[in-house]
Amino acid sequence: MTIPMNDGRQADTERRRTRVKTAITKAQREATALTASAIARAAGVDRTFLYRHRDLLDALHTAAHEPTAAPAGGPAVTRASLQADLANANARSARLAALVRQLEKRLSQTLGEAAWAEAGLGAPADIDQLQRRITLLEQQHADTRGQLQERTNELEAARAANRELTRALNQPPSKP
16 A cells, blocks of 8 residues: 555656756757756756766766767767866966967066166177277287386397496506
C-alpha cells in the first residue's frame, strides 16, 4: 500500500529531474553556461536540488567537460581548449606588457635627450668634430713636450760645456 502523498512527492521529484536533464541537454546544445546556478534557474528548481541528487550534479559536470559544437558549426570547444586559449592570451599579454615597458623606456630616453638639448644643458651636436680636435691637440701637446725635452737636453749640454770653458780659462797657466 502506497501513500498518495509519497506518490505525489516522488512524481514531483521525477518531473523536476526531467526538467533538469532537459535544461542540461538544451544548454549543451545551445552552448550556454553549464553551471549549477544556470541549470537550476533554467529548470525552475533550487540549486540544492542538484546537490541532493548527486547523479544530476555528476551529469552536469560531465556535460560541462564534454566538447560542444560551436554555434556556427566551427571546431568543438572544450575546457582544455579554453584553458589553452587563456594561457596563450596571458603569455601574449605578458609579451605585450614587456614591449610597452621597453618602448616607454626608449621614449623617455629620447624625450630626455631632446629636453637636455633644447635647454642647452646637453652635449653639443658636433661631438665627433670636438673629439677629433681633442685628439689633434693631444698629439700637438706630445710633440711640443718632445721638442721641449730636446731643447732642455741641449741647454744642459751647452751649460756643461760653458762651465768647462770657464774653468779652463780661470785656471792659472801651467809652467813649463
